[in-house]
Amino acid sequence: MQGYNPQQLEAKWQKYWKDNDFDSVFKDNSRTKYYVLEMFPYPSGSLHMGHMRVYTIGDVLARFLRMRGYNVLHPMGWDAFGLPAENAAIENGVSPRDWTFENIKEIRQQQKSLGLSYDWNREVTTCHPDYYRWTQWLFLLFYRRGLAYRRNAAINWCPYCETVLANEQVENGCCWRCESEVVTKELEQWFLRITDYAERLLQDLDLLEGWPERVKIMQRNWIGKSYGTEIVFPLKEFPGSELRAFTTRPDTLFGVTYMVIAPDHPMVNELVKGTSYEKEVMDFVRRTVNESEMSRTGEEVEKTGLFTGRHAINPVNGEEVPVLVGNYVLMEYGTGAVMGVPAHDQRDFLFAQKYGLPVKVVINPYDRDLSSDSLVEAHEGPGYMVNSAMFNGLDFEEGKNKITEYLEQEGKGEAKTTYRLRDWLISRQRYWGAPIPVIYCDSCGTVPVPEEELPVTLPENVELAGDRVPALSQYNSFVQAECPACGSKEAKRETDTMDTFMCSSWYFLRYTSPDLEKAPFSSEDADYWMPVDQYIGGIEHAVLHLLYARFFTKVLYDAGMVNVVEPFSRLLAQGMVYKDGAKMSKSKGNVVTPNDIINHYGADTGRLFILFASPPEKDLEWSEQGVEGAHRFLKRVYRLLEEYASVVREGSGKKQPEREEKELRRSVHTAIKKVTGDIEERFNFNTAISAIMEMVNSIYEYVQEKEHGEINSRVLQEALEATVLLLSPFSPHIAEECWRMLGYDNSVLLSSWPEHDPAVLQVEEVEVVVQVNGKVREKMMVPAGLSREEMIDEAYQKERIQQYLKDREVIKAVAVPGKLVNLVVSGDN
RNA sequence: GCGGGCGUGGCGGAACUGGCAGACGCGCUGGACUUAGGAUCCAGUGGGAUAUCAUCCCUUAAGGGUUCAAAUCCCUUCGCCCGCACCA
Secondary structure (H helix, E strand, O other), rough: OOOHHHHHHHHHHHHHHHOOOOOOOOOOOOOOOEEEOOOOOOOOOOOHHHHHHHHHHHHHHHHHHHOOOOEEEEOOEOOOOOOHHHHHHHHHHHOOOHHHHHHHHHHHHHHOOOOOOOHHHHOOOOHHHHHHHHHHHHHHHHHOOOOOOEEEEEEEEEEEOEEOOOOOHEEOOOOOOOOOEEEEEEEEEEOHHHHHHHHHHHHHHOOOOOOOOHHHHHHHHHHHHEEEEEEEEEOOOOOOEEEEEEOHHHHHHHHHEEEEEEEOOOOEEEEEHOOOHHHHHHHHHHHHHHHOOOHHHHHOOOEEEEEEEEEOOOOOOOEEEEEEEEEEOOOOOOEEEEEEEEOOOOHHHHHHHHOOOOOOOOOOOOOOOOOOOOOOOOOOOOOOOOOOOHHHHOOOHHHHHHHHHHHHHOOOOEEEOOOOOEEOOOOEOOOOOEOOOOEEOOOOEEEEEOOOOOOOOOOOOOEEEEOOOHHHHHHHHHHHEEEOOOOOOOOOEEOOOOOHHHOOOOHHHHHHOOOOOOOOOOHHHHHOOOEEEEEEHEEEHHHHHHHHHHHHHHHHHHOOOOOOOOOOEEEEEOOEEOOOOEEHHHOOOOOOOHHHHHHOHHHHHHHHHHHHHOOOOOOOEEHHHHHHHHHHHHHHHHHHHHHHHHHHHHHOOOOOHHHHHHHHHHHHHHHHHHHHHHHHHHHHHHHHHHHHHHHHHHHHEEEEEEEHHHOOOOHHHHHHHHHHHOOOOOOOOHHHHHHOOOOOOOOOOOOOOOOOOHHHOOOOEEEEEEEEEOOOEEEEEEEEEOOOHHHHHHHHHHHHHHHHHHHHHHHEEEEOOOOEEEEEEOOOO
C-alpha cells in the first residue's frame, strides 16, 4: 500500500490535464454554453485565502457543469494596471511592468497548483498593449457617442496617491485604497456620462433575479433616484435673473423663509459683486471650496452660511426671502440651490435657529395645530396644508402634485427627477494605467487619437527617481505629439491615464475572443458566450466594478456590439475568510496562505475544507482542525479505494442483492440526488460534501460487515464510482487517481455526472412519528403510500399510544403522509 | 437616523414549501489494535430529572402571538454585522 500522497499525485495529474488540454473550450453552437467567471485578481504579491475561496467555488461549478454536458467557459486574467505597482516598484527598484509580470507569473503558478481548470489560452492582461489598445478604443467609442467629456470640476483628490478619485472610490471621505482623507480640488478632468444611464441602470436591476438583494439595494441607493420639483425663484435685485431650486417637498413652498446656494454656484460672484457682503462671502467661498466634501457635509460638521445681500422672490406668493451661501449645499446635486423651509425640514430648522431666520408652518399634522413661534423641531411627517392660500386644506401628498401643476402652468417650475449618481471621473494623474488617447492642439482643440494609431503606448523605460514614478507629463517624448487633424507638431498629448475600473469593465467580453486583432471582441463570439451565467466575487465591488461593468455593457448594447443589456445573470458575493475571529492580515499574524495548505495537505484538502466549512456567501472561519478533518476524509476515501478497488476489478462476490445491498444502493442514490441538487440549485457545497461523507460512511459499514468474498462487486462498484464522480469537482486530483484504481483509462473529467435512479430510492416501509398533542410518543414502520386514514388507524393500534389516550377524547387527528400522525386529545398533556 | 442581514450544542454548521431540532465535520470521553500513537477502527456525546438498556421534562437570543404542529410565519425587546448618511 502506497498511502495517500497528495503532493506527488497532484503534480502528476496537473501535468496530465495540461498535456491533454482538457480545459480549452471552443464556441460550439450545437451545445449549450455556460459562462462561469470569478472576478479577476489585481496581481499584487501572491494569492491569499480569499482568492483561493472564490476560485475554488468557481472551479467546482465549472467542473460540475462540464460533467453535466455544458460547454463551459471558465477563464482567468489580470487586472494589472494600478497604483500598487508603482509604489512597489519604487520600493524594490524595478519597473511597474516587471513587478506586475513577476507577480502574474507567481499567481498563475499558484492557481495551477490549486488544480483550477481555466482555459489558459484565453488569459487577458489589462496592462498589455494588446488589451489596453482596446480599452482606449472603447474610450473613443464613448467619446464619439458623447459619453466622454472633459470639464473643470471640484473633484476628490487623494493626497497620498496623488491622484483624483471617482465618487464611488471615496469611502467615508477617505480613499478606498489607502484610506487617506480625500480633499477637494478644482481640476480639468475626463468624465464618462454614466448619469445618462442612471434610469436604465436602476430599472434593469429588476431583470437581475439571480443577484443578491443586498447588492441590488446598494446599487439602488447609490443611484439615489428622487422625485421632486424644480422651482424658479426670480431675483429681486436682478430682474430677469433667477435661481432654480430642486425640492422633494413642493407642498411646503409657502413655508420658504430663505434660500441657500452652494459656494461654487456659478451665480455667487455676480450676486455679491459690489455689495458690502462681497469680501466676506468670497473669503468664505474660497475657504469652503478647498475643503473636502466630507469636512463640509459630515454629520458632525456645523452648517454655516452667509447672507449675500440679495433676495429671491417666492413664485407662489411673491414673498421676498434672503439668499445665503451655505457650506452644506452641493453644486453636484440637484441645482446647487435649495429652498429653506425651517418648519418642515430639521436641517433647515437648525440652520434657521442659528441665523435667526423666521419659521413658517405650512403643514399641520392631522391631530393638532402647530405654531410657528413655539416649534421645537421641524415637522417632516404627513399632514394637511395651511397658510398656503388656495392650497389650504389639501393633504400634503396631493399638495405636491397640485403645486407642481400650478407652477408648470405658470411657467415657474416643473416636475423633475434627480439622481444622486454623478458622472464617473476617469482621469488619473499616474503613470501605470492606460493613457487617455487624446491630443490637444492649439488650433484644433481636443482631438481624439485616430483608431489606427492605437495603442497610445506607455513609455517603457521608467526613471525611478524620488518617491514617485513620474507621471506621464514628465516624459517629453510622450507629451510631444503631432495633431492628427492639422498636422501641427506643437500639439500635446493628454498625460492622464484611465481609472483601472475602465479596464475591468469589459474584460469578460475580451475572454470571448482574446486574440482578436481587429476589434475589442467579436460580436459573434460574445453573442454565443454572453451573458456571464455565474459571476463570483467579493461584496466590496457591489457598487464600484459591478456598476461600471453594467454601464459599459449598456453602452456597447446601444452601439450594437453586444446583444445583452446586462453582463452578469447571476451573482454570488462570497463571504470573507477569517481566523481567530478577525480578517486574516499580516499585522494580526493570523495569515494562512494557499501555499501553506498545498504544501502541507495538498490542494484537494484545502479546496474541500474551504467548501465544507461554510456556505459560499457566508463568512468562513479558518480552522486548522477543520482542515485536518477534510484531510482525514480524503485519506479515508483513498484507503477505501486501495482496499476494495480490486474487488470491483475482479468482479468477485455473490450476485443476488440482499437487504444490505439495497440499503447501500439507496444511500448511494440519495447522495447522488442530494449532491446534484445542492450544487445546481443552491450552491450549498457544504451540505453536498456532507452527503458524500454520509455515503462513504455507509460504504464502510457495508464492507466491514462482510468478508471480501461476500461483497457484491456490482453494487460496490456503483458505490465507489459514485463516490469518485461526486467528489471530483471538489477534490479533482484524488478523484482522478481513484478513477484509475477502478480500472478506467480515461480521465474522470470526461465522465458524465451520475444520475440517481428514483426506483432505488423507493422504500417499502417508512418510519412515521406518532405525536400526541404535538409531542413525539411513538414511532412506527408503515408501508409507504399509506393513506392518512390508514396511518391514523395504525397509530391507534399502538400500545403506547393507547396509554396516552386513556380517559381522553381525541378531538382531532392530523396525518402527513410518510411523515407523522398527530392526535390532539382533551385534558392536560 | 435610514436601509438590509443575522442570532441554533463546547466549535463550524444542518434542518429546502411550518411536520422527529442538532445531519455532516471538529472537539471531548471511553474502548480496541499497538513497543508506541498525534495513524486507524468501534462506542458515546444539547441540558436536566427519575435511575439503568427505559421514561419524563426543558432547549433554536429574550418575551408574547397565530397553528393540531414554529428554528421556520406575525408582533415587541435585546445583541451583533454590513451598506448609506446633511442628497435638499
